[in-house]
Amino acid sequence: MGTQQLESVPEPKYWHLKTVLSEALDSEFSVGEILPNERDLAARFGVARATLRQALEQLELEGRLQRRRGVGTTVAPPRVGVAVGTEQHAWPGGPEDAWQPVDCALDAPPASVATALETAPGEPVHIVRRTRMTHGQPVAAELLYIPQSSVPDLSGIDAPSGAARARAVLRELQRLSPEGHDNAVELGSARADDAKELDRLPGAPVLIVTTRFLAQGRTAAVSVATYRADTCRLTFGDSGNVEIHQDPQRRAS
């Protein structure tokens, strides 16, 4: 055997590519800059386009790149921190609520939500659609499930649907006395309708935050929010509003 084994543990090409590109991004590119197109990049590295794309996909997953069909691949800005589970998000419709109501309907929720709400399967509940913006960009789409028993005094509302009715439902929900909430975070892929609102393609990776809102000893509402995984870092501030900004003289009073 005159040939020599170049790598005893050969790492995949796309993995090596990803490393090389990642270092190039750090040193030779700045945020917003446009990369060469995929065909050129593939040729430059001597690999098939599919292999290059595998590397780009991972870098996009990690929030390093942003790719848009018909436009090109750009260097992504650092992920934005989005507060979840604090006052900002504490109770739907509250004064510091970061969500914008979009629509409202009355329909049967998914089985898993019905279980959490302790409603009968197929029993219709209020479904409020909301979106959340940060820095002018949509970062999350939400479905808020509110059983009719949580907002009993809704008879006087004339708006049958739309944002006006959504606001009315949230206002009624405010009358309950909050007893807390809990969250769960998991990875998912964007449904077609969420993808549209988030300005992404269907199937894009998203962080799904499920929140149960508690009042009067039971679950008063359930929220299923899908956040763009490429651009968002979800923050859970359990220790007050601690800022990371460099401000060495800052001190609690």
Next chain:
Amino acid sequence: MGTQQLESVPEPKYWHLKTVLSEALDSEFSVGEILPNERDLAARFGVARATLRQALEQLELEGRLQRRRGVGTTVAPPRVGVAVGTEQHAWPGGPEDAWQPVDCALDAPPASVATALETAPGEPVHIVRRTRMTHGQPVAAELLYIPQSSVPDLSGIDAPSGAARARAVLRELQRLSPEGHDNAVELGSARADDAKELDRLPGAPVLIVTTRFLAQGRTAAVSVATYRADTCRLTFGDSGNVEIHQDPQRRAS
């Protein structure tokens, strides 16, 4: 043109495939069951293997499937809920700590961690490696960064490294009075070493939980934990230990 357009809005094949497979998983398969191999499945649906794999990848991302090289594709069990940011995880080395110390070293942390710890760039800190198990399976790997100033009385410890030293460092860390902590969650891909510990391939999707532990008005330690995104659902219990178990007679005293 005698041909007829089958779909005026043609959704991608892999997307349709994913839907069909997802429904089949619900109705015709049970947890742990082995699916036909990729070549057979692709032939059965009349698509290339790469296209089928695109659908399988998404289903794996959503936690519906589990694929293992050399073995096959199986139906995944529901994601396990993993408590983060509660007493279970509150302070490293505490009585209800879910983590197992593995190793300990003294080295310079990444720049971002150094900033959070307010240490000089390049200044070595204790780096404790830990793993977290649930139901006998590894679900997370962690690097805990502890500045030397947080554990000043470590001179009497003889173990220079290894799990014994890790436990000693954690014990010293316990002497500080905790003032809280905050978390951030984002999507990432597994580094080679983490992937090995998590029994996954490098690049597998992971949920990265960054935790700052506060004591004496400063950041006493920083934890960077990578959770398997396919099998884990991270839970943040902000409302006490509310159980989901059906127990209608349960009531707070």
Next chain:
DNA sequence: GAGTGGTCTAGACCACCGC
């Protein structure tokens, strides 16, 4: 050794964007 999923190639065409 047989069978599985993982990687890689060299093409092709499509959907979308901006000019």
Next chain:
DNA sequence: CGGTGGTCTAGACCACTCT
């Protein structure tokens, strides 16, 4: 209309696991 990323094909070989 030209250029971009997104989808898809039909192969090939490799790394791994199990028997």
